[in-house]
Amino acid sequence: MMNNNMNSPEQISTNKLEYDVLVIGGGIAGQEASLNLANNGFKVLMVEKDLSIGGKMIHLSKVFPTLDCSACIATPKISETARNPNITIMTYSEVEDIKRNGNGLKAMVIEKPRYVKADLCTGCPICEEKCPVVVEDEYNYGLTGRKAAFIPFDLASPRIAAIDIENCTLCGACERACPPNAIDFSMEKKEFELSVKSVIIATGFELFPAEKKKEYGFGQFKNVIHSMQMDRLLAPTRPFNNVLRPSDGRMPDNIAYVLCTGSRDLSVGNPICSQICCMYSIKQAQLLLGALPMTDVTIYYIDIRAFGKGFDEFYEQGKSMGVEFIKGKIAKIEEKENGNLTLKYEDFENGGKTVEADHDLVVLSVGILPNKDVSGFFKSEPIALDIHQYVKQEDELMSPAKTSIEGVFVAGTSSGPMDIPDSILSAGAASAEAAAFIRSLK
Amino acid sequence: MEQEKDFVPKILVFSTDKISDPGIDLAGQQHIHYSPSVYFIIVPCSAGVKPRWILRAFNKGFDGVFVAADGTDCPFSADCSEKTGKLVAYSQELMKKEGVNPARLKMAAVCSVCALPFSNHMKNFSKALSGLGNIQSEKYIDPEEKEKQK
Amino acid sequence: MKEKIGVYICHCGGNISDYVDVEKVRDVVEKEEGVVLSKTTMFACADSAQKEIVNDIKENNLDAIVVASCSPKLHLSTFRNVAERAGLNPYNYVQANIREQCSWAHTDKPKEATEKAIRIVRACVGRVRYSEALEPFTIPAANIALIIGAGVAGMRSAISLADMGTHVYLIEKSHFIGGRVAQMGELFSTDEKGEEIISDLYDEIKKRDKIQLFTGAEVVSVSGSVGDYKAQINIRPRYIVPDCDMNKLKEAIAECKTEIPDEFNFGLTQKKVIYKAYENCRPEIPAIEKDRFNPDQKFLEKYKDCIDLEQKTETLNVNTGTVILSTGFDPYEPEDGEYGYKKAENVITLQQLKRLIELSNGKLEYNNREIKNIVYVYCVGSRQKEGENKYCSRYCCTAAIHAALLCRKKFDSVRGFHLYRDIRTYGKHELLFDEVSRQGDIFFRFNEDESPVVETANGKLQVKFRDILTNNEEVAIEPDLVVLVTGMIPRKDSSTVAGILKTPVGSDKFFNEVHPKLRPVETVIDGMYICGTCQGPKNITESITSSLSAAAKSNSLINKGEIELEPTIIRIDPEACEWCDKCAEICPFDSITKTEYSPDGQKGKTIALVNESTCKGCGMCAPVCPTDAIDIIGYTNNEIESMIDGLIKEV
Ligand SMILES: Cc1cc2nc3c(=O)[nH]c(=O)nc-3n(C[C@H](O)[C@H](O)[C@H](O)COP(=O)(O)OP(=O)(O)OC[C@H]3O[C@@H](n4cnc5c(N)ncnc54)[C@H](O)[C@@H]3O)c2cc1C
Ligand SMILES: Cc1cc2nc3c(=O)[nH]c(=O)nc-3n(C[C@H](O)[C@H](O)[C@H](O)COP(=O)(O)OP(=O)(O)OC[C@H]3O[C@@H](n4cnc5c(N)ncnc54)[C@H](O)[C@@H]3O)c2cc1C
Ligand code: SF4
Ligand code: SF4
């Protein structure tokens, strides 16, 4: 049972379930689409691959261009989604296959075992304390560690534990310590067969793996981090009390941003622009100037793409706060003995000369890539993808949420790069299309 | 009027749910500082503040009351400023009768993004109130009354 | 009076507890009258904390709760729901804002912040003691939407709403539907034709009984409130006799000689006063610009079966549940002399270029000159340092580059030179930028402080600028045509609409949403939505996305036929009221009328009566009542005054 809704899957004796809409992905787009449909009276099943819903947004610091706290906007939505009587959530679950079934669709969904009984766990977190295994914490993008028995993160929904069986040594410490005896190593995966009328794909995006851009030394040089890590360092739920550079825990005083890392770059196979990284970098720069007033922040860019409502004003605000902008393309980053970094760049404003600059922390503004899971959802009737592997918008201008399969719609970054406002709008569009489609079946 | 050392005037702000309170929230979000002796009561609209609440604040010991008005952004009425202005003027009349300097009541429009202007208002108003001193030592006499007594 | 109050003080991760000593706050508040339970919590809004509060309420039979955390703007409804789940009336909950208005505003003074937090929480405890249990009430709502503006956004929204079961009145100010898209020829990113898109949408609209379309129509007044708006719409006549003989009308058009500038072609051509917006426009019936039409009697007599100049403006009154604004944008019109516009020869705007491409055949010509080289100057009317338009217009980099590609595709060897500040072909549009560069167009970057100069020198069109990318070298180009890549501005007449509907505009003068992330298509007025470019610059896909979003929101509000309303309105004490009519006079919603009051069946008195479905609870009537008979529910004298007392009490 994944939440305290009345109709959680386990309470229904057979594993055959019926819903109006299957929403795949519980990020901001999936939540918004589900809520719209639920408020319209439709029964929604949300399938989330991760241990918690929330997507990327729940982990961000503040959001451009209004600088409101991301978690503070995200948590009420998450809570509203989790509480809505018309929405059932299956976390840690994946869609195996979706087939046409008469007028509607049939979906096979697998719920993976978390080895903790959701209805018993209180999130206390004694298991976490007792577990002897420490591994990298994926929710802090490797900045900190976590246990093998763990609660994913503070704002998780559901906020209950899970056992990372890959890393678990089966020592049993957690099992013995758990007050309500919630830990159950004998749990197995469960299969569900769903009949639905419509499907919304909201599986979001992947971050560009920074290590793929070898010239920049991510993974090799300690003081080269990526932007999602910086957003974590700046978030109210941040792992440390301050922004510290990884090599020596010192506060950085000369930070560089490298825009377009993994975007607009054929050498890594991604020619398009990621649309959000200019803006989130300017956001982080402003937050850094607030958190570390003595710090210099330099942004190396090709073009600053501040195109949305209030964005260019936000860019100007960044400039006036003292963020330095240099139009230059970083060719290579080298590490010095003290952990500082030398950036070699083509200085466009000076005739394209190669120039060097030293910084003590480098943030790679990584781009976004399509989530490749989507093609696996439709084994018998493959869904069309665009040349970049995003879900193809069949009627891009007039019905942007339509896909190649009737009754299947797309929301948020599954169809291409976009920021939170655009993801929310696109989720609204997908829910309108799904609602109209279901009505047309009657 | 005596100038007390370390006197930090206590200010009560009536802010509005949709317009000025979000502006004041924004000041906080941007970590813009103002005096910690500034307190807030949210009302739906600045034109809905009752004069008796204002008088109550002075009677209980607030040194100043500030109405953070909706101004032209008011979601309810285009002439909100005028209406708020009227109730402020009326309250000032009542204050005079009770021997409270009308300068202790101030109104200004604060919009939903007026973070910095709001903190400036607070700075200036605090300064003005410091000049007027603690409400406990208020010796204000209505000039008209004075005239009559002569 | 509530006597079993629970208080929760939130760390907010550290957002609060880094500055406010939350344990100390708890220790003091614990001793307040009525408080039976007080706790601190790491994240009050987290699921686990919510569960804990629910359990506490049930176990301890709490009759009211206070959560001291962030601004009520974020979590008031969250915690009201918590109360409700525990069986407590949601209005017996008060939120104390100790983050935005305390810890964050006083990060420099932790001691004072802690003292302030104590006072705030005490005041809220005082207030919650007087809180009343309230029940929301429902009002009937018509499952009807009025959509203002039949551009792509309005039309697409109408279709979607109809398909979700809502009845739609779609009104268009012009005599022809489609807005700007019909003017733009081939479009990015699909190379579809604007005119075809509009015809297709029109056909879809005509297929649906649920949509009633009115052209030449404008709202003149809107009254009422969500669920029950009343709109008055004026419909201007076309001066064409309905169902007349089209062939005869064609003759009349051929015979008519009066011509006026054709604004569909942005003044590049002339049109007849009896006109169609364009050949395949919808509806296909022509219209007459009467003010500019001075036919002789003979003409009128000859064509009296087709033309009727006596037609009058009609008025239509409609009832509607919601209103959606999709009034679109105006392309920026440069000032005379801005980059040589209207001063130097062969300087046109991007919208004119799009028309020129449509009007040209095989050869691109302007002013009888074949165009081989075009200079594009970007950001005209946008990102202004001095001017009013600080914003980026979002669509124009991509539109200009797409137009440059079109020129190359349709006409032989047209070269583009692009003078830009930043190229903003965001997302997948980047491929267009790559493509046009590959085909040989050249890009120069100029500095915002040093704009290019466009002038006619020695009879030749010349553009001079400094190119940042080549060491600020001065470059001069002599193109055949200069295209000003103009941005989007709010429609000139949008302030009229804003005045009628009372919808707020932002600092950029576009209509403003309540919150860009949480409520991007909603306005501060319940049941009024904004979508498409009237909210801010957008391309077509983005306009449609927002219009479908507005359709979804609008439909889910009214499709049940009723709407739940907040119970926080006013209450009039019949004993105290003496009917002076001051409250009725000040109420902006005309919500107060008079009634007879006779509690004991005896001879009664006249008192004020509030209309509960239109009262917004603004409270403007409360201060003017001479007998203090009006209480704002949720803000009663007891509640406010106990707050005042709590805030001032020494710590
Ligand atoms: C460093 C950084 C900073 C940012 N800052 C901002 C900002 O300040 N302002 C702003 O507007 N935007 C910002 N963004 C962009 C923002 O994160 C995205 O716009 C937003 O998260 C997109 O939401 P989504 O729901 O489409 O995708 P996601 O957030 O990726 O959510 C997708 C969800 O689907 C789930 N999922 C994935 N695969 C499957 C599957 N196979 N089955 C089931 N579920 C699946 C995921 O677990 C996840 O919960 C930032 C992005 C980054 C990287
Ligand atoms: C030069 C140029 C080229 C472009 N090229 C492209 C392109 O290739 N691809 C792309 O995606 N986008 C392009 N765009 C953008 C595109 O034109 C807009 O996204 C689109 O027109 C927005 O549609 P809309 O419905 O919001 O507004 P509009 O098209 O402006 O329609 C608004 C409608 O509302 C009506 N209206 C206004 N006020 C009232 C009122 N008071 N009462 C009743 N009706 C009213 C108007 O008459 C109009 O019909 C281009 C824009 C320009 C300027
Ligand atoms: S599994 Fe047991 S020990 Fe771990 S958090 Fe849940 S209840 Fe606590
Ligand atoms: S948004 Fe900016 S940083 Fe990101 S890929 Fe586009 S141009 Fe580069």
Ligand code: SF4
């Ligand atoms: S989209 Fe391009 S041309 Fe248009 S205002 Fe923005 S930067 Fe300038």
Ligand code: SF4
């Ligand atoms: S509260 Fe406002 S809307 Fe209600 S009756 Fe009073 S003045 Fe009118």
